[in-house]
Amino acid sequence: MIETDLLAEFWRDSQVAFPVWSWALSAVIILSLQIVGVRRGVSVGAVGLCLLGMIVYAIWSFDPALNESLYFGSVNWDPLAQSLNGLALVISLGVYLMSLPGLFSDSKLFRLNYHQYPEFLTCLLLSGFGIAVAVSAVDLTSFFLGFEALSIGTYAMCGFFRSQIRSTEAALKYLFVGAFATVVFLWGIAMLYGATGSTGYADIAATIAVGPEPLVLLACIFITAGLAFKFALIPFHFYAPEVYDGAPTPVTAFMATAMKVAVVGAGIRLFWGVLGDLSHLWLPMWLALCVLSILVANVWALQQRSLKKLFAFSSISHAGYIGLALLVADPSGSEWPLFPVLSYITIYSLMSLGLFALVTWMENRDEVFLIEDLRAYARKNLGRSLLLAVFIAGMAGFPPFAGFVIKLMVFQALIAQGYVGVALLAVVGSIIGAIYYLRLLVSIFMSSEESGAASGWSGMLDRLYSIRLVVGLTVLVTCIGGLFPNVFADRIFGVLGRSSVNTEISRDSSE
Amino acid sequence: MADSIFLLGLCLIPALSSVITALAPVRGIGKISTVLSGVLFVWALSHWGGADRYFSFPWFEALGLRYSLHLDSYSYLLILLSSLLGLLCSFYASWAVKDKAKAYHSLFHALQASIIACLLAEDLLFFYVFFEAMLIPMFFLIGIWGGKNRLYATMKFFLYTFAGSLFMLIGLLSLYVIYYQQTGEWTASFPVLRDYFSQFPIAFSTEKWIFLSFVLAFAIKVPLFPFHTWLPDAHTEAPTAGSVILAGILLKIGTYGLMRFALPLFPESAMAFATPLCVLSVLGIVVGAIVAWRQVDMKRLIAYSSVSHLGFVTLGIFSMTEIGWNGAYLQMLSHGITTGALFFLVGFIYDQRHSREIEAYGGLAHKAPIFVVFFVVSSLSSVGLPGLNGFVGEFLILLGSFQSVLVDPFWVVVATTGVILSAIYTLHLIQKICYGEVKREAVGVVDFGRREWLLYSPLVLLMFSIGLYPSWVMDSIYETTSLIFSMMPEAVR
Amino acid sequence: MTNDIDSIFAVLSGVAVLLPLLGAGLWFWLCPRLGEKLTGYAASSFLGISFLCTLILFFKVDSFVQLEFARWISVGPSNLASFSVLLDPLSLALGLVVTGVGALIHIYSVGYMHGDPGFGRFFSYLNLFVVAMLILIWSDNLLGIFLGWEGVGLCSYLLISFWNKDLANAQAGKKAFIVNRIGDFGFLIAMFCLYRAFGTLNIPELLVLVREGGLADWQLEYSLWACLGLVLGAAGKSAQIPLFVWLPDAMAGPTPVSALIHAATMVTAGVYLVCRLQGLFLLHPQVLELVAYMGGATAFFAATIAIFQFDIKKVLAYSTISQLGLMFLAVGLNAPVAAYFHLITHAFFKALLFLGAGSVIHGMHHEQDMRKMGGLRKKMPLSFWTMTIGVLAIAGIPPLSGFVSKDEILLMTKLADRPWLYGLGLATALMTAxxxxxxxxxxxxxxxxxxxxxxxxxxxxxxxxxxxxxLSAVAGVINWPRAWGGSEWLSSYFGDLVYQGSVDSQVSWGSLLMKVGIAVAGLGLAWWKYRAFVGGDDFRSSSFRLFKGKYFIDEIYDFLFVRNLRRAGELCWRVVDQGMIDGSLHLLGRLANSVALRFKRLQTGVLQAYVLWVWIGIIVLLFGAWSLGS
Amino acid sequence: MTIGIAHLLFLSFGIFAIGLCGFLTRRNALSILLSLELMLNSVNIALVSFSKLHGNEGGHIIYFLVITVAACETAVGLAIILNLFRLKKNIRVDEATELRV
Structure with a gap:
């Protein structure tokens, strides 16, 4: 006999955390529509509507003061979770809009594989659900549940183009290496649980504060390794280039951005919330990993021939920057520690979303998209190459664009916390980064040889203007973000940054 | 006119004209672009002799970063020079640039906009943003309309400057953070920082590194001796109007930065590092000159001569004397005019015969006498003949640095040998091109038309007017220099 | 009353300088419209007017007049230089020579340059030269002198390479400008030292400060360097020992140019400068000693070369260098009046000789080699007789001006008891004859x-x-020594403006006879060797190879400086720029790419390798944390 | 002697090591899946033993979750392996190097 008050509490929590389980609800709706046997277009439209509804609700219900722990302490719905969930929603909408034109594409590959398009979208929604849970989890179990839902959803999406060996192989690689990473995570969780005897973040933090056990050191290592894997930092990054190259481009966009959003949310809570006092253990490791990945990823990208592999390495180096931003999100550091990390993750996600949308628009899915295909691309399609130039300048961090502002935030925070040496290394990294970005610009605009294959491709038939919408909005963000960062930075992050996110993180301000 | 309207107009006119030329029809693009540059020039001219102007609006409120614009005679004269050269370049490009003219003019005006914004900037980070933003239009100008191995040149140009200035960013941010740690308030506005750090100077060990990061970025831009190897490639491969603006203005942003930001902010470390930097400048003068003598390509010769002339400017700056500074600033202006004219002249014959080899020409004095007159006058001004603008700046720099306590007179004597070396390579160039029998390429050269007269006469008039009566420029320069020096610590004055 | 006199002087000096400047701007585009004759004579009349103004000034000005027209270079309050005029005996005497001889040469050039396509351009340059020369001698501060100094250097460059179709002329012009520039380098250093020592570049102020004395030792040290710089500048402009190489090549220009610039006026600028700043030089007697020895050595050395030249203008060029050497000798021995006197007389007879040579060349259709001339006595009687007077004057035959002025210098050298220099002087006089x-x-x-x-x-x-x-016959009367019943007008005219060394009034007939004997002996020797000259080489034996090759000075300079500078330039360009700086950058680039390639090989595509790397990562973290933790 | 937490941990580490070796050496995709399962179960043992140590049921909850997640992963894994087989007629992992451009 279930006590009625438990049920009542569960029902009340659900009303507050509607944005979290609304993902799962919409996934269920789509599946039920499929079972009913509705036409494919209707269910695809339904997904769009659900996503839009969720975004509107998230914006409407955004309340910086709200900070409740729900579902018996397993999830904590605070501004950090709300904003990252909103970002995940925007990313999913972007991926949805990017993959939409595939329906009308006449190439055999799309016609064959887009029969399961609604199922693909269900995986997308379920992965989104995973992010929402992972971002707001304050308990080891919900943290594990969130990450697993996200990973498994993404494995499935990677393999969407069943008829193409590249996509299947990408899925295979991603699954096996990802599964291993899950085992690493599990060991971390097990040891943490073993050392402290409880799974809630608050209790773990309390026990650690009393007296840290040797087992916790092992737990730190495994959890850092797990998060580093999801971020694809250097020693754990090997899967990223091939999976990003093989998977369908919208999925690559999702992996490059959404995974990082989940890791940022979980990382803040885990690192600064739970293991805050042990920072002398995990901080040097995380710092080394991030700096290594900024430098090595940029060097590694110099010799890449495939465009998407190049962007994979660039996203690895950006992950390094986000890692550094995470590093300086120390609550005792500055008056609003989360500012650099959140501004970086948002601008970076929107920029790379736009970039990959542009790549989907330009690419011809049947063959590998090499860099030399882009030679003298500006001769025939000037518009798309100008957009590409803006994104490249943004990702490389050239000043008038938003990419520079977010790097500025990270450098400023690093120097404020005394990591001047790290800032210098990060600068060297972005110089190396500038090399291959410039090479790209040079080959697109300035090469005098005959134009590469890309100019010949007709590219995705964007009848519903969905890709152009995504690209247009993100270009706007990149330009406005650079020249007038005040427009959005102050309102959204100032508020968030300044209001103390009262999970365990901001314990100090209360003490 | 209210400060805000004027300053915003100064920034927005080139930006808008960049957009307008991008959208305008291809047919009359040359005229439209020239008219727009003319508007900017007149707009800048209208402030002649006016008092300083201030205006600022928030850029990033949370971090106390503001778009703060400040116009004083240092930035005003450079803006005037930039808009004048811009007008001449647009006029020149209206008939010289045929392929992708719209993109050319649009990028050109974007370059003007970022230069002016950079010169007006008083907030350190705002200055940094446009100090970098300048590179992108220049990168495309050199890359698309450049010469044979333009790809190498433009990559090298962009990466060199980008790398240098990123280290300045770290220095800048550490200054910004130190100010926050000591006063608890975020701001990067230059006067606030300067006044604060003149009362509570930073420990010399940290100030040294910040100063060096500033000097590194500006040394690459100037270029100071060891960092100059990007200049010859960038100048040789840039299109004519591009190399005029590159030589005329972009190099001066480096020296302007030194005079405006680096030295006033860190006088102690400036004094400590003055001697080695002066020695580097003198090396730049001598090496730049003797290497220029060995060049076979005209533009490369003029590029190395710019390295030599700007060696004089940095010598004047680092000697930390009032005369030296006045001379340095005047030399910046006159170098802009002279080298601008020289690049236009080389462009004039390059566009007709498409060859920059010195050996390919000869005996132009008989085929294009008017061209030779202008060429000889500009070259003599670059040699520093008294009565022309090159001499006044050079003389004041050498006189000032001779009085300076920071640099040993021996080095100033070595710098003065630059006067001989500049005569050697310039006369070598004049003789090879203008005198002797009419050789291969020179046969086809057509002399000046009406539009060339219109293009070159303002520059030559400026050369003579600054040469014979420099005080119409010197007086306003002197005001700002004495203002800056009055804020320097006692030891320097 | 004084200010309206000043205004008259201002007008006069203004007209004297600005009229030819206006002319310089007019002739080269007016000539095609007005025709050669009219342009030539208009230019000469402009010069005539400015000569008249100088003449009036010469008579009107009693001691000295200082007028300022406009500010030139000033840094805030401290006014470094302004366009201002200092009219005193020194500048007016030379002014008369410059404008007088200049006007005569302008008239001569109308005939000489007849039919030349660049006729208008030639007269513009000549007018510009006279303007620059006047600025040089009339300016009251060192920067003004420097403006004139470089101006005349520019005009000599333009006029030497006037016929620039033939590359040799352009090469000669370039050489002249660069060697002058080396002199100007010395001048610049002097100006910096003076400004640092005395804080001003204005000559009257400078001389007052020097005369007051009480100078600190660092001021003395800087003024010593200044004097040396000025000597280098003077040597550069007046073609003395180290920097004389440009004058013989300057003969590539038209002959009137050689007459005006490279004989009468420009080359004397060095002497004028040292006389003007004699107060400063007196601080350092050892520098004056250096000037004297430089002058003596140049005089002797140039004379030895002149003997072996076959080109008529080259002979006159080396003779000019030799005579200038004598002038510097006189200045070095505190006999500036003797130097000035010789300067004036030399201007007349050397201009005469050059123009005579010019008319010979003109007659011989631009043939300059003496071996191809001969017997022109009958065909060109007027040129012959005028040239004879010139030759006799410079050789030092008594009544003529050359004898008087050269005798004065030799007398001064004897009185200053410098046996070596006196010997050199006499030998030079013999060789000159x-x-x-x-x-x-x-x-x-x-x-x-x-x-x-x-x-x-x-x-x-x-x-x-x-x-x-x-003129060159009569000019001796200007400073006819008292010993021979003359009034020595020039030294009284200069008065105390310049410091005169020891002057002795009684005549020593013995040395007088000896000097006349030397002149006659020189001429006799020449008569004996060349009366039956039939062409070909007159000094065949190899021992004269050193003299014929002009001591191989040009080759030595080329070997020591020019080639090394060229090699240094090549070195700096190839090794430093492309090798070290660019090389290291490219090395960095190649290094990055090779590392990138090695990384790329790590991507084997095999699944297990990636998982192994994950595990290795964890193990590395473990060791890192363990070592950190303990 | 009683079975203490140390013994149980050694057991789980042992099984984990076996699973890892299997994972790294096997060529066949299916056997890799099997070794993956083995590794997951080794963690389960550790979880349950910690739960026994601390006497509360935190470990058991995670254990149940791990089982469900392992099932899902295997399902997706099998689907991908099936698809791989359909395309390449063999499921040897070291030949799946199409993406090594």
Missing amino acids: FYMGRLWFMTFFGRTRSDHEVHESPANMTAVLVVLAS
């Missing part, structure tokens, strides 16, 4: 060796020759 006689006999006597049909020069050229001949 010999090579001038050689020139005289080779050109006008013996068989006519040239195949051209020779004709006398037109009237406007010969008239100038006659005027100059009479």
